[in-house]
Amino acid sequence: MSTIKKVAEEAKVSVATVSRVLNSTGYVNEETRKKVLKVIEELDYKPNSVARSLFKKQSMTIALIVPNITNPFFPEVARAIEDVLSSKDYTLILCNSDDNSEKEKKYFEVMKQKYVDGVIVVTSTLTPQYIEEKGIPIVAVDRFIDPAIPCVSVNNIEGAKRAVQYLKSTGCKKIAHIRGPKNITSAEDRYLGYLNEVESESWFETDYVRCGNFNIEQTTEETRKLLNEYPDIDGIFAGNDLMAVGVIKAAMQLGKRIPEELSVIGFDGISLCKMTNPEITTIAQPIYEIGSVAAHTLLDLIEGRVIEKKHHQLEVAINKGQSTKT
Amino acid sequence: MSTIKKVAEEAKVSVATVSRVLNSTGYVNEETRKKVLKVIEELDYKPNSVARSLFKKQSMTIALIVPNITNPFFPEVARAIEDVLSSKDYTLILCNSDDNSEKEKKYFEVMKQKYVDGVIVVTSTLTPQYIEEKGIPIVAVDRFIDPAIPCVSVNNIEGAKRAVQYLKSTGCKKIAHIRGPKNITSAEDRYLGYLNEVESESWFETDYVRCGNFNIEQTTEETRKLLNEYPDIDGIFAGNDLMAVGVIKAAMQLGKRIPEELSVIGFDGISLCKMTNPEITTIAQPIYEIGSVAAHTLLDLIEGRVIEKKHHQLEVAINKGQSTKT
DNA sequence: CTGAAAGCGCTAACAC
DNA sequence: GTGTTAGCGCTTTCAG
Numbered sequence: 212m213s214t215i216k217k218v219a220e221e222a223k224v225s226v227a228t229v230s231r232v233l234n235s236t237g238y239v240n241e242e243t244r245k246k247v248l249k250v251i252e253e254l255d256y257k258p259n260s261v262a263r264s265l266f267k268k269q270s271m272t273i274a275l276i277v278p279n280i281t282n283p284f285f286p287e288v289a290r291a292i293e294d295v296l297s298s299k300d301y302t303l304i305l306c307n308s309d310d311n312s313e314k315e316k317k318y319f320e321v322m323k324q325k326y327v328d329g330v331i332v333v334t335s336t337l338t339p340q341y342i343e344e345k346g347i348p349i350v351a352v353d354r355f356i357d358p359a360i361p362c363v364s365v366n367n368i369e370g371a372k373r374a375v376q377y378l379k380s381t382g383c384k385k386i387a388h389i390r391g392p393k394n395i396t397s398a399e400d401r402y403l404g405y406l407n408e409v410e411s412e413s414w415f416e417t418d419y420v421r422c423g424n425f426n427i428e429q430t431t432e433e434t435r436k437l438l439n440e441y442p443d444i445d446g447i448f449a450g451n452d453l454m455a456v457g458v459i460k461a462a463m464q465l466g467k468r469i470p471e472e473l474s475v476i477g478f479d480g481i482s483l484c485k486m487t488n489p490e491i492t493t494i495a496q497p498i499y500e501i502g503s504v505a506a507h508t509l510l511d512l513i514e515g516r517v518i519e520k521k522h523h524q525l526e527v528a529i530n531k532g533q534s535t536k537t
Numbered sequence: 538m539s540t541i542k543k544v545a546e547e548a549k550v551s552v553a554t555v556s557r558v559l560n561s562t563g564y565v566n567e568e569t570r571k572k573v574l575k576v577i578e579e580l581d582y583k584p585n586s587v588a589r590s591l592f593k594k595q596s597m598t599i600a601l602i603v604p605n606i607t608n609p610f611f612p613e614v615a616r617a618i619e620d621v622l623s624s625k626d627y628t629l630i631l632c633n634s635d636d637n638s639e640k641e642k643k644y645f646e647v648m649k650q651k652y653v654d655g656v657i658v659v660t661s662t663l664t665p666q667y668i669e670e671k672g673i674p675i676v677a678v679d680r681f682i683d684p685a686i687p688c689v690s691v692n693n694i695e696g697a698k699r700a701v702q703y704l705k706s707t708g709c710k711k712i713a714h715i716r717g718p719k720n721i722t723s724a725e726d727r728y729l730g731y732l733n734e735v736e737s738e739s740w741f742e743t744d745y746v747r748c749g750n751f752n753i754e755q756t757t758e759e760t761r762k763l764l765n766e767y768p769d770i771d772g773i774f775a776g777n778d779l780m781a782v783g784v785i786k787a788a789m790q791l792g793k794r795i796p797e798e799l800s801v802i803g804f805d806g807i808s809l810c811k812m813t814n815p816e817i818t819t820i821a822q823p824i825y826e827i828g829s830v831a832a833h834t835l836l837d838l839i840e841g842r843v844i845e846k847k848h849h850q851l852e853v854a855i856n857k858g859q860s861t862k863t
Numbered sequence: 864c865t866g867a868a869a870g871c872g873c874t875a876a877c878a879c
Numbered sequence: 880g881t882g883t884t885a886g887c888g889c890t891t892t893c894a895g
Contacts, residue, residue: 212649214888225866230890237891238864260650261596262888265587265871272630272651281616281808286606293606293633302647304598305631307619321628323538324586325598427812456812463814482607486753486782488789488814540872551882556874563875564880588872591887 213254222250233258270326272302273509276318277333278310282425283453283481284498285333288352291502292331299510301328312336319345329509335395348512352505355396355522361512363505363523367397367478370494370527371404374448374476377492377529379408381536383446383474387419387437389430389458391450398425401450401478419444423454430457431464438465438473445473446535452477452484455491459534475534480527490532497525539580548576559584590652598628599835600648602658604636608751609779609807610824611659614678617828618657625836627654638662645671655835661721674838678831681722681848687838689831689849693723693804696820696853697730700774700802703818703855705734707862709772709800713745713763715756715784717776724751727776727804745770749780756783757790764791764799771799772861778803778810781817785860801860806853816858823851 215233219226224243231237232247239247250256264270275292277285293303304327306318315337322330329348339357342349351362378386388405391398402420409415421437423430430449434457438444449455455477459469467473469489477484480495504523511518531537541559545552550569557565558573565573576582590596601618603611619629630653632644641663648656655674665683668675677688704712714731717724728746735741747763749756756775760783764770775781781803785795793799795815803810806821830849837844857863 215890216888226889227866227868227891228864231865234890240864243865257646257650259591259652259888260647261587261590261652262871263890265585265591265873265888266890268871270587275631279616280606280612280619283609283612286609286612289631290605290607290633293631297632300647302651303631305601305615305619305629306623307616320583321586321626324583325628326585326587453812459814483809483812486779486809487812488785541874542872552873553875553883554881557881560874566880569880585872588887589874591872591889592874594887 213256218250218254218256222247264326268326269328271300272304272327274304274306274322274327274330276306276308276315276330279307280305283483284479287498288502291499292506295503295506323347329513331505331509348509350505350509352501353397361508361521363501365496365527366524367400368404371401372408373529374494375405375408378446378474378476381474385414385444386446386448387444388448389421389423389433389450389454391425398450405448423457425451425453427453427457430454431461434458434461447475449477452479452481452491452493469534470536474536480530484532489534492532492535493530494527495530496527500525539582544576544580544582548573594652595654596652597626598630598653600630600632600653600656602632602634602641602644602656604659605633606631609809610805613824614828617825618832621829621832649673655839657831657835674835676831676835678827679723687834687847689827691822691853692850693726694730697727698734699855700820701731701734704772704800704802707800711740711770712772712774713770714774715747715749715759715776715780717751724776731774749783751777751779753779753783756780757787760784760787773801775803778805778807778817778819795860796862800862806856810858815860818858818861819856820853821856822853826851
């Protein structure tokens with residue numbers, strides 16, 4: 212592998228000059244510039260990013276910390292982020308935290324040692340103090356951390372309201388909610404949105420809310436119990452699409468027809484919704500856009516541009532499938 | 538951020554000594570060792586990986602190049618890889634190639650400049666010459682590249698045979714195949730396995746093979762055509778699970794009952810299979826294990842261990858769902 | 864416009 | 880056992 216020094220020798224100039232043409236900084240005579248370029252070409256010289264990083268204290272890489280890339284929501288976010296990063300010559304490091312605070316911190320440590328320029332994170336355990344202390348530019352995705360930290364998400368409360376409203380509009384009379392984990396802001400907000408729509412209804416019971424923890428099996432189990440206790444529930448708003456699958460499974464086990472006897476609506480809009488049968492009606496987030504906006508925001512932060520808007524709340528849309536009545 | 542120099546000053550020793558205790562290399566008096574450790578603790582000193590990389594010409598990071606992380610097969614592979622890497626203090630860089638040779642090459646270039654220690658790749662365009670030339674340790678996953686390059690996959694031919702045999706064993710009399718893209722070795726092998734099982738059958742027609750390109754919509758379209766032309770086909774082996782979804786969609790559109798009128802079997806064993814209705818019967822690859830073995834193999838390669846086995850062919854298993862008869 | 868030289872933070876000879 | 884020093888490959892003052 213050729214180095215800047217070899218190029219300099221070959222071109223009979225100093226390394227400083229080569230560096231100048233490489234980075235288009237400072238003045239350099241057009242003739243010498245051409246000569247240097249020619250030698251670079253001939254030697255197929257590629258600057259060493261590590262050496263550059265050491266000097267500049269930046270690495271042109273950013274890290275994405277998600278709970279688990281295996282959860283179908285995240286690959287799409289990751290893809291979007293990687294797309295914008297690679298178009299700007301940045302590189303993406305992928306980390307799975309399992310929502311474990313220790314792991315998240317360990318990743319942060321490592322990233323700092325590697326001069327990683329910034330991180331995009333989906334977390335519910337990291338505190339603003341810790342983040343502040345690390346001093347790495349950061350943007351949160353999906354889950355809110357702190358007013359001081361840029362965040363891109365959707366309006367989960369509004370989305371949840373729309374879900375319930377839609378269920379009502381298609382004739383559901385008793386609507387339950389299988390919610391995501393406590394302490395996850397997005398799950399909490401969806402629950403709040405649901406509550407807001409139903410608490411003043413005469414039919415509402417607090418017992419209509421069950422926790423499915425974003426997990427199919429548990430959701431199936433909880434739903435079965437729920438439906439056995441309250442056979443007249445005719446609509447369920449699941450806290451995400453995976454849980455909607457769980458709800459549907461439970462309904463099938465109980466022999467309830469969907470959507471005739473039970474309507475189901477999810478949240479997220481992962482591509483899975485279109486693969487099931489019935490296709491799942493869902494409050495779709497613009498997942499790709501979320502990733503894309505997060506990446507751009509982080510780059511703004513890193514490259515010192517003024518960040519006009521700290522909190523992006525993107526619009527949800529309703530994707531109608533066959534798990535709800537028309 | 539404190540540096541090794543500050544630690545040395547504070548501990549009143551040379552940087553060499555600090556480096557020694559850091560890396561446990563060479564002799565260092567127990568007393569001084571303790572003193573140094575204490576200072577490191579006090580200053581919360583963390584060695585700078587970039588500086589170390591520059592010297593050692595290695596970065597403790599490896600890259601994973603997949604066509605598209607959005608394809609549900611890959612997140613699981615990525616997760617497995619990241620799990621073993623992080624346990625060995627390596628970091629994972631994620632790249633999406635879209636099966637585009639130019640992008641793959643660009644990534645390779647960048648990785649080389651970053652002193653990335655190795656790459657795990659899913660490719661059908663990279664040539665052994667190119668890889669050789671780059672001189673980066675590499676292991677292929679899912680798709681075979683060259684006998685000289687370590688590869689971890691399953692025996693696709695055998696798996697495909699088993700799929701067809703299973704269909705036969707459940708009573709299917711005319712079995713078609715919706716195959717994946719030409720030039721992708723795994724798709725090719727599955728096709729070969731299918732062919733091997735059916736070509737001597739009296740009912741077999743070459744026209745029973747259609748190309749679905751690993752894509753749901755196209756598969757649905759092709760299947761619909763196929764089933765219209767040959768209404769008596771009663772079994773379809775889809776080249777992967779996503780295409781199995783496409784087949785099922787087509788069957789539903791045509792009002793064919795699954796599995797009574799048409800049995801469907803997929804390949805891969807992604808978790809999606811358990812989320813659809815009917816659940817998809819599939820030839821399941823040990824996806825997590827594939828990623829895990831690939832990561833270990835790459836680390837062996839990187840760390841100079843003898844690699845006992847270049848080509849790992851892991852075992853498939855049949856996952857029975859309700860898309861086939863019992 | 865160009866070159867010399869001082870680092871960025873760390874490791875590994877090589878002395879002592 | 881421990882310190883000195885020469886780099887790893889690049890960027891950026893600072894002279895000239």
